[in-house]
Amino acid sequence: MKRTSYYNAVAQVHDQWPIKKALTLSDVDITHPFLTLSRQQVETHIVVYMSPEQNEQLRADGQVSLNAQDDDTGEMHAMKLKWRGSYYNLIGKWGKIVRGKGLDVGQEIQLRWIGGCLHFSVPQHQVVVVPPVRPVAAPLVHDHWPIKKVLTLSDVDINHPFLLLPRRSVEDHILAHWVPQERERLRKEEQVDVNACDYDTGDMHVMKLKWRGNYYNLIGKWANIVRQKGLGVGKEIRLRWSNNCLYFSVLQEHYVPTPSARDNWPIKKALTLSDVDTNHPFLTLPGKAVEDHILFYWTEQGREQLRNERQISLNARDNDTGDLYVMKLKWRGSYYNLIGKWGKIIREKRLHVGTEIKLRWDSGCLIFSVPQ
Numbered sequence: 001m002k003r004t005s006y007y008n009a010v011a012q013v014h015d016q017w018p019i020k021k022a023l024t025l026s027d028v029d030i031t032h033p034f035l036t037l038s039r040q041q042v043e044t045h046i047v048v049y050m051s052p053e054q055n056e057q058l059r060a061d062g063q064v065s066l067n068a069q070d071d072d073t074g075e076m077h078a079m080k081l082k083w084r085g086s087y088y089n090l091i092g093k094w095g096k097i098v099r100g101k102g103l104d105v106g107q108e109i110q111l112r113w114i115g116g117c118l119h120f121s122v123p124q125h126q127v128v129v130v131p132p133v134r135p136v137a138a139p140l141v142h143d144h145w146p147i148k149k150v151l152t153l154s155d156v157d158i159n160h161p162f163l164l165l166p167r168r169s170v171e172d173h174i175l176a177h178w179v180p181q182e183r184e185r186l187r188k189e190e191q192v193d194v195n196a197c198d199y200d201t202g203d204m205h206v207m208k209l210k211w212r213g214n215y216y217n218l219i220g221k222w223a224n225i226v227r228q229k230g231l232g233v234g235k236e237i238r239l240r241w242s243n244n245c246l247y248f249s250v251l252q253e254h255y256v257p258t259p260s261a262r263d264n265w266p267i268k269k270a271l272t273l274s275d276v277d278t279n280h281p282f283l284t285l286p287g288k289a290v291e292d293h294i295l296f297y298w299t300e301q302g303r304e305q306l307r308n309e310r311q312i313s314l315n316a317r318d319n320d321t322g323d324l325y326v327m328k329l330k331w332r333g334s335y336y337n338l339i340g341k342w343g344k345i346i347r348e349k350r351l352h353v354g355t356e357i358k359l360r361w362d363s364g365c366l367i368f369s370v371p372q
Contacts, residue, residue: 017110018045025171026213028103029187033095036214042088043272046113058083059277068118086334087214145238146173152287153295154333156231157307161223164334170216174241186211199249233291265358266293276351281343290336294361306331319369
């Protein structure tokens with residue numbers, strides 16, 4: 001249960017729907033029925049209003065039972081909210097709801113927590129128009145790239161070569177152009193072959209797009225592309241689908257390192273329920289923030305050790321008290337955990353949900369502060 005941006009909990013009213021989501025391909029797949037919900041939205045608008053017993057069950061079991069009411073029909077369902085680390089899944093009767101309401105890609109679902117119950121609604125007038133299947137592809141222009149991503153440490157790791165792409169971007173800008181049979185094949189086989197063209201060189205590659213539930217991986221020749229193009233952390237890759245082919249481009253000048261000044265705190269995070277859990281003490285930090293503002297200043301040997309061993313010891317200093325700690329930074333793929341003395345820090349600084357922590361890397365040490 002982790003979140004990376006500061007929030008102020010807002011009191012819920014009956015006519016307010018704080019959580020809104022356009023349904024994606026995986027949300028309406030009844031062979032693997034679950035609704036994926038944003039970690040930040042769930043923790044801001046659902047978890048904070050649950051009973052202490054429900055919060056404890058969620059912490060202990062990684063999932064919690066709850067009642068969910070369809071406000072369009074009045075039907076009540078016994079369901080479960082499952083914590084998946086960087087997001088949540090609503091499971092149980094979701095497949096039945098998809099079939100019963102005839103849900104499809106692009107429809108908007110609204111959710112809120114009221115009176116100890118999860119309420120949801122899918123108003124018919126809020127259906128989002130989905131692009132027609134296999135439209136006539138517009139001419140590929142050099143400055144039109146709907147998918148852009150700054151490469152992270154895992155994206156350029158040639159020992160485990162794959163490019164991780166956000167599910168929403170892939171489904172909106174790639175799968176929307178596929179025929180239903182191709183989308184169904186991806187759902188069933190979880191990966192399909194695609195032609196990928198390097199727009200910068202004209203090289204063509206046969207690759208695979210692999211569905212991982214909450215995201216997609218581009219695999220196959222990715223390690224070769226990383227080596228040939230000299231890709232590294234911080235470079236931006238751009239992608240688009242045109243003429244039955246996935247085009248990609250990496251412009252060298254798009255990489256601009258961000259300097260860290262002594263009075264600057266480039267990493268800021270509002271603490272979540274899991275961040276202040278002293279039974280399982282760790283601070284979760286977003287992958288991009290760590291790689292841009294911490295690993296960027298490490299030696300190549302240090303980054304290589306972290307890649308190979310998945311964790312590395314470091315010095316951490318409390319800027320508020322001057323206390324120095326020996327801790328560990330653990331790589332978890334798309335995010336990092338700071339472990340070691342974190343439980344002690346929680347207790348001594350009396351950290352709680354919503355408190356903001358600030359971090360920076362300075363002179364070979366991780367500096368952190370929790371302003372009062």
